[in-house]
Amino acid sequence: MAKIKLAKSKVEKLVEICKSFDNKGSELINVLHKAQETFGYLPAEVQETIARELNVSVAHVYGVVTFYSFFSMVPKGEFPISICMGTACYVRGAEKVLEEFKRQLNVPVGETTEDGKFSISCLRCVGACGLAPVVTVGERVYGRVSAGDVADIIKEYQK
Amino acid sequence: MEKMIKLIIDKKQVEVPQGTTILEAAKGIGIDIPTLCYMNLGDMGIEHNPGGCRICVVEVEGRRNLAPSCNTKCGDGMVINTHNIRVLNARKTVMELMLSDHPFDCLVCAKSGNCDLQSMAQQLGVRELHYKGEQSTYKVDYSPSIIRDMDKCIMCRRCETMCNEVQTVGALSAVNRGFQSVVAPAFEMDLEKSVCTYCGQCVAVCPTGALTEKDHTNQLIRDLADAKKTVVVQTAPAVRAALGEEFGMEPGTLVTGKMVAALRQLGFDSVFDTDFAADLTIMEEGTELLDRLKKHLDGDKNVKLPILTSCCPAWVNFFEHHFPDMKEIPSTARSPQQMFGPIAKNYLAKEMGIKREDMIVVSIMPCLAKKYECQRDEFKVDGDPDVNYSITTRELANLIKQANMDFKTLPDEEFDNPMGESTGAGVIFGTTGGVIEAAARTAYEVYTGKTLEKVDFEALRGMEGIRSATVDFDGLPLNIGIAHGLGNARKLLEDIRDGKSHYHAIEIMACPGGCIGGGGQPLHHGDSSILKKRAAALYREDAGKAIRKSHENPYIIKLYEEFLGKPCGELSHKLLHTHYFDKSNDIEIE
Numbered sequence A: 001m002a003k004i005k006l007a008k009s010k011v012e013k014l015v016e017i018c019k020s021f022d023n024k025g026s027e028l029i030n031v032l033h034k035a036q037e038t039f040g041y042l043p044a045e046v047q048e049t050i051a052r053e054l055n056v057s058v059a060h061v062y063g064v065v066t067f068y069s070f071f072s073m074v075p076k077g078e079f080p081i082s083i084c085m086g087t088a089c090y091v092r093g094a095e096k097v098l099e100e101f102k103r104q105l106n107v108p109v110g111e112t113t114e115d116g117k118f119s120i121s122c123l124r125c126v127g128a129c130g131l132a133p134v135v136t137v138g139e140r141v142y143g144r145v146s147a148g149d150v151a152d153i154i155k156e157y158q159k
Numbered sequence B: 001m002e003k004m005i006k007l008i009i010d011k012k013q014v015e016v017p018q019g020t021t022i023l024e025a026a027k028g029i030g031i032d033i034p035t036l037c038y039m040n041l042g043d044m045g046i047e048h049n050p051g052g053c054r055i056c057v058v059e060v061e062g063r064r065n066l067a068p069s070c071n072t073k074c075g076d077g078m079v080i081n082t083h084n085i086r087v088l089n090a091r092k093t094v095m096e097l098m099l100s101d102h103p104f105d106c107l108v109c110a111k112s113g114n115c116d117l118q119s120m121a122q123q124l125g126v127r128e129l130h131y132k133g134e135q136s137t138y139k140v141d142y143s144p145s146i147i148r149d150m151d152k153c154i155m156c157r158r159c160e161t162m163c164n165e166v167q168t169v170g171a172l173s174a175v176n177r178g179f180q181s182v183v184a185p186a187f188e189m190d191l192e193k194s195v196c197t198y199c200g201q202c203v204a205v206c207p208t209g210a211l212t213e214k215d216h217t218n219q220l221i222r223d224l225a226d227a228k229k230t231v232v233v234q235t236a237p238a239v240r241a242a243l244g245e246e247f248g249m250e251p252g253t254l255v256t257g258k259m260v261a262a263l264r265q266l267g268f269d270s271v272f273d274t275d276f277a278a279d280l281t282i283m284e285e286g287t288e289l290l291d292r293l294k295k296h297l298d299g300d301k302n303v304k305l306p307i308l309t310s311c312c313p314a315w316v317n318f319f320e321h322h323f324p325d326m327k328e329i330p331s332t333a334r335s336p337q338q339m340f341g342p343i344a345k346n347y348l349a350k351e352m353g354i355k356r357e358d359m360i361v362v363s364i365m366p367c368l369a370k371k372y373e374c375q376r377d378e379f380k381v382d383g384d385p386d387v388n389y390s391i392t393t394r395e396l397a398n399l400i401k402q403a404n405m406d407f408k409t410l411p412d413e414e415f416d417n418p419m420g421e422s423t424g425a426g427v428i429f430g431t432t433g434g435v436i437e438a439a440a441r442t443a444y445e446v447y448t449g450k451t452l453e454k455v456d457f458e459a460l461r462g463m464e465g466i467r468s469a470t471v472d473f474d475g476l477p478l479n480i481g482i483a484h485g486l487g488n489a490r491k492l493l494e495d496i497r498d499g500k501s502h503y504h505a506i507e508i509m510a511c512p513g514g515c516i517g518g519g520g521q522p523l524h525h526g527d528s529s530i531l532k533k534r535a536a537a538l539y540r541e542d543a544g545k546a547i548r549k550s551h552e553n554p555y556i557i558k559l560y561e562e563f564l565g566k567p568c569g570e571l572s573h574k575l576l577h578t579h580y581f582d583k584s585n586d587i588e589i590e
């Protein structure tokens, strides 16, 4: 019997989240959102627990987690960087900005730099289309970001 | 009443019930639209039409885009063209795009000659590729039974339907997106670490070389060439009912004698029959059933009923992963393959005057799970497996072709003895319902002390996924359940868990149809009439046997007298029984 380790309080919390969606398999995406909100990311143990509570296969849960870029399996960095990929931001060059962050930090979307400082994720429209393309670092919002601004943004947090 | 609608396909008037797809409507008037991802397993009630590949597109006049015919419903008054130039070009382009991300391994691919992608490219007349795509490179996953090479995956997702809907195992899912997407187990772990049961049903429906069996033929060729080794072979019942198909013979042709001749020509020292071991299984499993039944009738609260059969290793894997809380109810009798092994290596080897380590036991199986079963630690003695390895019906066919034999004209030969003699009961093990019918024949006579007049238990036969019948044991009504396909097995198991089951004994086979529909059999491409013909062939062989009850097999009687003692005795327990493990993932709370 393989064991999966998870703290009791976390299991309880997950059970509660699943229950709030009536343990319905069809609510998987919503459950995952809630779980990520609570724990910051979705490690294997959390996915296993959710699969069990919703009575769906772990492979299916993992399939959903990897399909949507806003789910992450690794803990966020100390300074989580999010790039909006909503239509307005996308049209105004969010992709170039994203590529630049990936290049400079040398990590793909959904992962965290080795020193644990930065992680990159993509978001759907954050509702600041007027400022497109939008990047957030933690709570802070940067508007009209271009690939040229990326180095400066990173530098701010690198002290 | 069903509403009928009229439409025109390729200038022909058609009338079909509302809800019919264009593909089906066309088929009805003899138009065979090519498909790739689509799969229709009629009798299992599974229609897989994700509309993903778009090979099946047709032109619907008045619509801007071509429509995938496999999941577009007919509309009243539609005018459809299935093969004008626009359609043909579109199909070709779709195929070329698919091939642009496909390794050009055809010449050395295990699926070559049997690959739907290859034959579709041929049918569509693809002669050059206009697109140069990035080639995906995903690690190849080697498990004891199955090899996954996702670079050859075309994302038809048929395997997912088999694994998740038919088998309800849930080992596979599409993961990632876009160019990165593949079908994989959870966390992209190797199949071996996943909940996969190795039933091989995904392999049986994969249209490409993305999922194939682990091939043991090279090892076999090496062992056959080694003069120091005595190589003996056992052949499972389902093989003889399907092998002929690989040589263009009608499904349901029995090729027992030709198969024996071919194996002898290949160089096996002795050609034996797994059916002999099936008779042995009945002795052990039947005795265990009667023992538990008697205790139960005497009011012993410790015995659990129903007893479940245990001769299908994929089924064993399934309950070890999914129902470990119930691992005490299946019979402890090993599968026939694993009964044959220890008898060959402990009894036969002595008779033949050879050492255990000089004997190689090979099995020919319709099954991929048997490959894994061979290498389970419980079935080894000091690292030496009781059965060295197992090859599938398909691998045997390839080997016969490699050895340039003209299979159809081979003479009919007989199995060697002692382990080649079997009864009709052993033969029907290969089809759903056969194991429990074989057990009933023996258990009846042992329990009642009377001769069974009619050995054919028609009520236990058939192809429905779950069947139940009551057999009269001289006044004792014995309730028997049968399930084939793990999804059906799951239903019966959940009933047991909930205390709703009224059965005394249940037979379970992982593959739809039983072993005749095994993951190692010639591909039936979803045509379930082939399964019925294979089953009929086994019942024919049974009916033609002089002896049809396992306990009357003279060599079985001799084996107990000379070697084993009595069924479920001490030696039997050591050699012919096993135990099960809890393989579930448990969440440990810290």
Ligand code: SF4
Binding pocket: B146, B159, B162, B163, B164, B167, B169, B170, B171, B172, B195, B196, B197, B198, B199, B200, B201, B202, B203
């Ligand atoms: S072998 Fe059976 S259980 Fe394993 S992945 Fe294939 S269909 Fe699923």
Ligand code: SF4
Binding pocket: B152, B153, B154, B155, B156, B157, B158, B159, B160, B183, B202, B205, B206, B207, B208, B210, B211
């Ligand atoms: S592995 Fe085979 S069956 Fe599964 S999606 Fe890929 S091509 Fe289709």
Ligand code: SF4
Binding pocket: B198, B199, B311, B312, B313, B314, B315, B366, B367, B368, B369, B370, B509, B510, B511, B514, B515, B516, B517, B518, B519
């Ligand atoms: S039903 Fe037969 S072929 Fe299929 S997994 Fe079980 S033993 Fe193997």
Ligand code: FES
Binding pocket: A084, A085, A086, A087, A088, A089, A090, A124, A125, A126, A127, A128, A129, A130, A132, A133, A134
């Ligand atoms: S699209 Fe980026 S804020 Fe709306």
Ligand code: FES
Binding pocket: B034, B035, B036, B037, B038, B050, B051, B052, B053, B054, B055, B056, B057, B068, B069, B070, B071
């Ligand atoms: S066969 Fe219709 S879309 Fe694949």
